[in-house]
Amino acid sequence: MSTNENNTGETIYKPGSEVIVDMLLEQGVEAMFGYLGGVVLPLFDKIYDAPIKFVIPRHEQGGIHMADAYARATGKCGVVIATSGPGATNLITGLANAMMDSIPIVALTGQVRTSLIGNDAFQEADTTGITRPITKHNMIIKDPNQLAKSIREAFYIATSGRPGPVLIDIPVDMQIAECPIPPKKPIELAGYKIRYQGHSKQIAAAAKAINEAKKPVLYVGGGVIISGASEELATLAQKANIPVTTTLMGLGAYDQNRPESLDMLGMHGSAYANFAVQNCDLLISAGARFDDRVTGNLETFAPNATIVHIDLDPANIGKNIHTHIPVVGDAKKVLAALADVVEYKPRKEWFETIASWKAKHPFQYDNNSDMIKPQYVIEELYRQTQGDAIITTGVGQHQMWAAQFYKYSKPREFITSGGLGTMGFGLPAAIGAQVACPDKTVVNIDGDSSFNMTLTELSTAVMYKLPIKVVLINNGFMGMVRQWQELFYHKRYSQSSLINPDFANLARAFGCVGMTVDKKDDVAGALEKMLAETQPCVVDFRVDPEENVWPMVPAGKSLHEMDGLDIFEMA
Amino acid sequence: MKHILSALVLNKPGVLAHVAGMFAARAFNIDSLAVGRTDDPTISRMTIVVVGNDRTVEQVRKQLIKIVEVVKVQDFVGQDMVARDLMLISVACSAEKRPEILALIEMFNGKVVDIGPKFVMVEVAGPENKIEAFIDSCRPYGVKNVVRTGTVAMSRYNRTAKSEE
Numbered sequence: 001m002s003t004n005e006n007n008t009g010e011t012i013y014k015p016g017s018e019v020i021v022d023m024l025l026e027q028g029v030e031a032m033f034g035y036l037g038g039v040v041l042p043l044f045d046k047i048y049d050a051p052i053k054f055v056i057p058r059h060e061q062g063g064i065h066m067a068d069a070y071a072r073a074t075g076k077c078g079v080v081i082a083t084s085g086p087g088a089t090n091l092i093t094g095l096a097n098a099m100m101d102s103i104p105i106v107a108l109t110g111q112v113r114t115s116l117i118g119n120d121a122f123q124e125a126d127t128t129g130i131t132r133p134i135t136k137h138n139m140i141i142k143d144p145n146q147l148a149k150s151i152r153e154a155f156y157i158a159t160s161g162r163p164g165p166v167l168i169d170i171p172v173d174m175q176i177a178e179c180p181i182p183p184k185k186p187i188e189l190a191g192y193k194i195r196y197q198g199h200s201k202q203i204a205a206a207a208k209a210i211n212e213a214k215k216p217v218l219y220v221g222g223g224v225i226i227s228g229a230s231e232e233l234a235t236l237a238q239k240a241n242i243p244v245t246t247t248l249m250g251l252g253a254y255d256q257n258r259p260e261s262l263d264m265l266g267m268h269g270s271a272y273a274n275f276a277v278q279n280c281d282l283l284i285s286a287g288a289r290f291d292d293r294v295t296g297n298l299e300t301f302a303p304n305a306t307i308v309h310i311d312l313d314p315a316n317i318g319k320n321i322h323t324h325i326p327v328v329g330d331a332k333k334v335l336a337a338l339a340d341v342v343e344y345k346p347r348k349e350w351f352e353t354i355a356s357w358k359a360k361h362p363f364q365y366d367n368n369s370d371m372i373k374p375q376y377v378i379e380e381l382y383r384q385t386q387g388d389a390i391i392t393t394g395v396g397q398h399q400m401w402a403a404q405f406y407k408y409s410k411p412r413e414f415i416t417s418g419g420l421g422t423m424g425f426g427l428p429a430a431i432g433a434q435v436a437c438p439d440k441t442v443v444n445i446d447g448d449s450s451f452n453m454t455l456t457e458l459s460t461a462v463m464y465k466l467p468i469k470v471v472l473i474n475n476g477f478m479g480m481v482r483q484w485q486e487l488f489y490h491k492r493y494s495q496s497s498l499i500n501p502d503f504a505n506l507a508r509a510f511g512c513v514g515m516t517v518d519k520k521d522d523v524a525g526a527l528e529k530m531l532a533e534t535q536p537c538v539v540d541f542r543v544d545p546e547e548n549v550w551p552m553v554p555a556g557k558s559l560h561e562m563d564g565l566d567i568f569e570m571a
Numbered sequence: 572m573k574h575i576l577s578a579l580v581l582n583k584p585g586v587l588a589h590v591a592g593m594f595a596a597r598a599f600n601i602d603s604l605a606v607g608r609t610d611d612p613t614i615s616r617m618t619i620v621v622v623g624n625d626r627t628v629e630q631v632r633k634q635l636i637k638i639v640e641v642v643k644v645q646d647f648v649g650q651d652m653v654a655r656d657l658m659l660i661s662v663a664c665s666a667e668k669r670p671e672i673l674a675l676i677e678m679f680n681g682k683v684v685d686i687g688p689k690f691v692m693v694e695v696a697g698p699e700n701k702i703e704a705f706i707d708s709c710r711p712y713g714v715k716n717v718v719r720t721g722t723v724a725m726s727r728y729n730r731t732a733k734s735e736e
Contacts, residue, residue: 132589133596137639140585157639191581191642315633318626 011182016147016175017042020108021050023151026184029079031055031070031435033063037083038123039110042175044081055435055464058456060087062428064094064107065454069432071103072415073390075228077159078105078432084112085123088169089130093422095165096134100419101249102226104163106154107135113173114142127169136164141171144179156187161194162313163226194312198329198337205325206284206308207341213282213306215350216242219265219294220331222249222418223287223312225411229332230254233286236335240342243354245273247288248399249418252408262354263363266294267553268400271361271562274553276354277302278560286310287331290320291419300558310334361551361565363404371544372520374398374473378405378445380524381471384531387413389441392429394450395421397479400549402445424453430468431461441469441531448474448500455506461536462511469530470538472503475545483548487563507538518542573602574621574628575647575654575724581640582608582615589638590617599623599631603656603721614642618723647724654724657696659684660706663713664691672712679705690715 014022020043024032031053036044047054057063060082067078078098082091088109098105112121128138137157141147150168158166210216224233224246230253237244237260244254245262254261265273277283283305288294290309295301298321309316309323310331317326327334365375378401387407392415393399399416408414415433417425430444451472461468473479478496485493504514513535517526523541530537550564580586587606594601602620609616621631628646635644647654664672666688676683676693679701685692695705699722706714 128585129588132585133592189639191636192639313637315630315637319630319633 009183011180013178013180015042016144016170016177016179017046019148019179019181020151020170020175021046021052022181023148024052024079025050027077027152027155029077032079032081033057033066033070033432034081034108035060035063035083035087037087037110039084039112039172040081040087040175042172043108043110043170053435055431055460057428057431057460059454060090061093061424062431062454062457062460064091064105065097065422065425065428066432066435067105068094068098068103069392069415069429070436071098071105072429073412073433073436075226075412076104077155078103079108080105081108083110083123084127085125087123088125088127092130092134093420095131095167097417097420097422097425098165099134099136101222101417102163103165104158105165106151106158107165107167109167109169110175111140111169111171114171115173117171127167131167134165135167138167138169140169141174144174144177147174147179148181152184153187153189157189157192161192162223195328196312196330196333198310198327198334202325202327203334203337204341206310206327207338209282209306209308209325210240210242210284210338210342211345214347215280216240216282216284216347217262217276217280218242218244219247219277219283219285219288220244220250220253221247221286221288224250224253224331224335225287227287227312227331228411229286229330229335230411232332232335232339236339236342239339239344241345241347242284243276243351245269245276247291247294247418248403248416250288251403251414252411255409256407257409264403265559267296267555268404268549268551270363270404271551271565272354272357274559274562275357277305278558279353280305282306282308284308284310286335287312289316292320295320296553296557296559296561365547365550369544370520372517372523372541374475374541374543374547375401375405376520377471377473377523377527377541377543378402381443381445381527382406384524384527385441385443389413389443390415390433390437392416392426392433392442392444394426394444394446394453395423396447396450396481397475397483397547397549398445398447398450398473400480401473404549406445423450426450427454427468427470428457430470431457431464431466434461434466434468435464443469443471445471445473447479448472448476448503449478449498451503452498452500458507458510458512458536458538466536467534468536469533470507471527471530472538472540473543474500474503474540475543475547476500477545480549482546486546486548487554503538503540507536511536513537514540516540516542572622572624572648574623575652575722576619576621576628576632576635577645577647577724578617578619578635579609579642580615580617581642582613583640586615586640587617589640590619590635593634593638594631597630597634599627603719605721605723607723618721620722645726647726650726652724652726654698654722655696656699656702656722657694657720658702658705659692659694659718660709660714661690661692661716662709663689663715665689668712672709675708679708681705
């Protein structure tokens with residue numbers, strides 16, 4: 001086994017492929033994902049002996065989603081390898097997904113040898129050109145002296161500041177050439193400076209606004225989870241007595257079982273969260289970016305509020321909305337500083353108003369029909385796991401129900417594709433999370449259309465004996481698209497219904513346990529069996545095909561103009 | 572409103588593509604873009620003219636500095652600075668029109684860099700409005716070809732690239 005840290009203080013030389021593995025070990029990489037190909041063979045020859053858990057997906061997209069979820073579950077950097085050309089282009093969706101949700105990934109791609117670059121060689125693609133807008137940074141190695149240095153920089157850039165994916169394109173001759181490993185030094189990049197510490201004047205202004213506010217709301221996003229600021233958030237919210245709503249990406253940042261929790265806000269958020277935002281006099285945002293799915297119509301968003309925006313990325317501040325008190329800094333540091341100086345205020349009236357909204361408009365559905373309601377399956381899953389599981393999702397209706405009807409109390413329990421909305425994310429994400437947390441129960445709540453996109457990764461789960469569970473909310477439709485067609489296109493279900501395979505049988509063919517459930521009475525028993533299963537397991541729940549996600553703010557409407565608030569009152 | 576942004580960037584392949592791609596992806600409009608090395612061969616300077624309201628240009632500035640290879644970005648708006656364009660222009664010019672055109676060139680502090688029986692090529696440098704005015708003045712004779720560098724600018728506190736870091 002190679003020594004993985006150069007502590008000699010001198011530069012040592014090794015073949016590039018060995019340098020790459022040494023650098024991965026130096027960075028503490030314990031698990032990685034990737035797919036072989038011609039121009040990464042030198043590298044894979046060294047991986048053969050490396051003490052790193054390696055998982056081969058069935059498609060590079062699966063591999064990068066696994067690395068992504070591994071990063072989300074652990075807070076560490078995900079690592080993925082792909083070959084040149086189609087291997088690299090198959091990473092595109094995963095890179096964009098990680099970029100949108102600020103997930104640290106180092107992607108290593110093989111490239112044709114430097115003398116062939118630009119000649120349309122076999123399996124050549126301009127990988128750095130293609131991935132530039134969807135990576136935090138990328139580079140191509142054309143000089144052996146740059147290899148070790150670039151890998152160290154890649155990990156540093158991917159994991160520091162606002163994290164994101166970094167891609168290094170490595171021509172095959174660079175993997176063979178003798179490359180130096182210089183002694184490790186602190187990394188300094190001329191154009192890359194991060195202000196973790198919030199400005200004390202801005203923090204003081206925010207604290208003053210909090211102490212004076214009668215109707216404040218904390219609105220927090222994925223940045224709070226990334227920065228590990230949940231404790232600081234809890235201290236601030238409870239010390240100053242402020243209700244907390246989270247974005248989809250922020251679920252788990254604040255314990256949803258606490259009385260201050262308003263659950264998720266936005267297009268399919270809770271009525272009480274949206275009403276609170278629209279009526280608040282102070283909105284304190286941390287690690288969130290005022291996304292259109294959160295704000296609804298920007299013109300009428302939080303119309304009476306002073307807006308405090310805490311974000312590590314200065315470009316997020318003022319991008320979508322005018323901010324009164326911007327604080328550039330790390331959520332953990334800024335929230336801790338705020339918690340130190342805020343005062344407790346009873347805000348009795350404000351909490352009473354919120355309590356009345358909560359009582360009047362909880363998340364609800366009509367469970368009186370004979371059909372299986374998707375919300376019921378998720379509620380029952382929560383009842384059985386007691387929240388002690390990692391939940392991953394695809395994208396669509398099932399994702400929203402998983403956000404509404406399952407309560408998250410800790411960060412990194414909910415792994416979902418927020419910004420990019422990548423269908424097919426759920427299954428590979430579950431595999432990545434299970435690799436990261438072998439002792440945890442990992443459940444992919446998926447939709448039939450999302451599942452169809454990447455279900456080939458079931459064989460990865462079987463190969464590595466990863467006991468992931470798939471709760472398939474099967475309505476035979478692209479559910480969210482169908483809902484929009486019902487509401488906005490006169491029920492013209494253009495190309496949104498599917499003929500699905502028999503998922504249980506298919507799962508068995510892969511070597512998983514497969515079950516089909518089409519009776520409401522069998523839901524609880526099937527989930528019980530699934531959770532006890534030690535093999536990968538797929539449960540196909542045939543649910544009400546035309547169930548909708550409520551409430552809903554139609555696109556372009558104000559956040560409080562929610563449809564579907566009263567449809568259950570008659571029942 | 573027109574803003575002149577001056578960015579110091581690492582002199583590496585792909586940086587120009589990154590900056591140009593970011594402008595396109597975020598739907599910002601570039602009026603002109605001039606790139607050249609500074610006195611430090613590892614650093615280039617991009618002078619970018621963008622049109623937009625203050626909020627848009629502020630977002631442009633933030634998105635620029637977010638690019639890892641971009642070291643520093645300065646917005647010259649409201650600053651005492653010198654901005655210049657360089658143009659080569661070829662104007663139709665018969666022998667009988669020559670005195671007239673040469674007089675015009677002199678008025679604009681231009682320089683004749685090539686001359687033929689039917690044309691004259693002129694080098695003109697100056698603020699953008701002067702360049703535009705010269706083109707307009709040449710139109711009656713017939714403008715054959717125009718090449719412009721785009722605006723470059725420097726603030727009047729004469730600092731080098733290195734001292735700005």
